[in-house]
Amino acid sequence: MRVNVVLPSNDTTTNVYLEGMKGYPDPKCKPTVKDTLAEFQLSLVNIYECGVTRVVNKITGKKVFYHRIIIEGDQEFGKEVISVKCITNGPLYNVTHGIVKRDVLPAGFQEPEDLEITSNITGSAPEPSLTIAVRQGENLVSGDLNVSPGTNLQMEIFLDKNSAPIYGLGVNYMQVTDTLTQEETIIFNGCSVDPYLFENFNTVDGDLLTAKFRAFKFPESTFVQFRGTVNVCVDRCKGVYCQGQIAYGRKRREIAPSAADPNKIYEVTMTTFIKVDYDAAADKGTASEIDQKFRQLKLANQKLARNSRAGNVFESIHVSSSKSVPDSNPSSSSEAAAKVEETILFTREVISQPEQSMGRSGSSSSRRPLLPLLATFVLVLGVVTRL
Template structure:
């Protein structure tokens, strides 16, 4: 294939596209570049178009929609209308076709748009695969019976595939277009995708798609099926997280923007694009060049080598987005969360991960209810009618990672009973929390465990959750005849003894998203490194690592580990975690190495109450919501106030009792004094002084003592 004319011509197309990206100019292109590929019948979809022509007078322009097929090219030289080199936007290509009544379909590659007066439904044998060295996008114009959305296209189609296990309803459909119209017009539930079986005319409607179930393995090959994905679905777009894919960029993209000032501006272009953008890269194909695509790894499983290896480049892939609304009720505040990908984890009030918590299992929508009289939920009152709390959306069941979100939420109760808004959307700003790590040398004669940067050179003294780190195992004596391998690496909570296994007994990572495989430095076999992102347990600031380290001689044999990609595919990786067989005389006992790390969870929540409405710090989102109903009493604070009042009353009573007892003692003392003074007067015939003193006491002078 690589020596064929088709391959050479495709390579020229790819080089031309890259040249256009770098120079930003309109380059000339071979007009036949997208129409001369070898045509092989697809054998999947036959002619099933039943409506009026998309370009005819019978079709309302508002009812015209496009259906995209990625990795396929349409070949019909006799009906080619135009070839437009230098086209850097798929949307421009589709708008050109929509404005041309004769256009029924287009081929698009980055830098080239070709228009046709026919389509693959009328000529199915003209549609063939085109995926290497770059993939082509085929778009077909249709006249729909359901009004499509305002986006550039409404359906993504994948031939020979289906989404299994998520069917909501089976209906009969006369054609593939009828099936996609049923999905677009569904009102009982949100139809995200449909499977159409050509032989039985069966349409399977689903509330899931490739993105919501990414990594589950539900998207599979299936002969005789067409997978139809609804591109008109409104995804949550407020709190969005992008994952960095280092060393690769997409070969074909939907949009290319030039003179973009920064990567952040490129990210905003992706979030506000006229299509569902899921990947962007910046500055890898030219200075200040931003490229966007609706594809991601989850939607490219059927494409051969969709990425170009660029060691210095990076792509940013949309992992998940969240919309959060706050419902302020009479006795509780409720946080509602909607996500774009099935969520497994928990949501809890900060400081109470085990008592004020909701566990979530494979849901797109979930909530946390926090009653004002529930002391476990830590709701704080600040001023009249203002209640605040901090919540955490945690993806992992046990530990806090960089993917987690910290939210500061506020309910404002208008005690004058004015009608106000009670829902506020949140937006994310910043990453999660600084962390502190300290190096501890284990009590071992020759092996040390340290936390370093990814290269293994610098010991890290402080970090933030999500920072790229490495766990380093090193034989301290460089002249030692042994090498080492590591197994049974465990991270433990310093408070309640919770623990998770990071490296199993075979030496393989249990979850590659938390801890990577162990590998040797190329310069020495005395050091092993394992990459991970800083994390912590939600109930403690102490994380303790414990591992078994075994020397082996003369070298350690690696183990093959299966690592699951986000698409559900398994990839084999090497980890130095299996002991090489050796004679009994060479064996040594395992060494238990332990290290404790202090990691501080600082979501950046304001504690002094000076945060304004809907403001945000670097790491935390602050949201206020106002409630319509009137007086709201915090029972917990009422109990505390009552207790303080009772204690004050008891103190007053005790002080009064002490004063009264003291006065009685003084009175007794004065009476005794008056008796001793009056006795001499009686013997001398002098009037008694006791009577005079008694008169003084009776007159109130005793109260002056």
């Protein structure tokens, strides 16, 4: 997916980046800026690469991919947020309805003489939009801020204000990776693998999930990526028992897998990044304890069933990276054998909000709107299947 953002001709713009990825070093997630045009190339195959969120309607098969682009300027300009959305149509289904005709009415059946229809109400539920955030106290932790191992943090996953009264949330699986070669499961079948490092998700009203955790890092990377699979259910998702409490997560060895939630409508795959590195002022004893707990997490992952790892729950970073390598010969016969499976459409939404407004309140920014900003979206086909 190629996204072109036409910036103002003046010099008020200072930075353009993907939400939550300010300072992220991967050049694939940075725009190419020429004069007043900023161009992003976002993969719809390896969605973890740059944190693209994917929403799948489990009934219709419709898929929606979205991200947010942040444009920062001077003090007068402020900051603008652009929502980029890509909609793919699911397959068409032929459904056959059968009607059984009865020759006689049931015993005691009585039809009312007068039938009065007082009202006819027709409506449609909104498509859910989810946000994932990490906080240290009241402060939002973004990709350009560094936290030390052992820092107490809280992850929040919440619905937009239009969807919150209708849907509920539940986290099925979550992984952490170093975005390179290492990955570990921290939520499996809805429950924490190691509650010391990452606690179970809890909720009060069903549309906001929170989980407390301690910052940890991989040896060869300062960036930690969280990859989660979130269920969106009508009204409220089913809770599961984990270590004596109801959570919107559980441990496989304690409870056998339960049946699928009958209220599940959407499945959302989303990611977030944090930057973790050692600080000279940090408590070395705490950092050493976290490192030991992280090694224990690796051992716990080895005890999980093989299919709990990236094989069929997640798209493994090893598989995804191999898929994302372009073909050296783009005009090869294998490309000619590919067929388009989905139709891509684009919509645009411009939002004005400061960083502090990220949350459930949905309050808008008091800064002036970005009048000269234009955004154009150009389709680059990336979702294909091989015959």
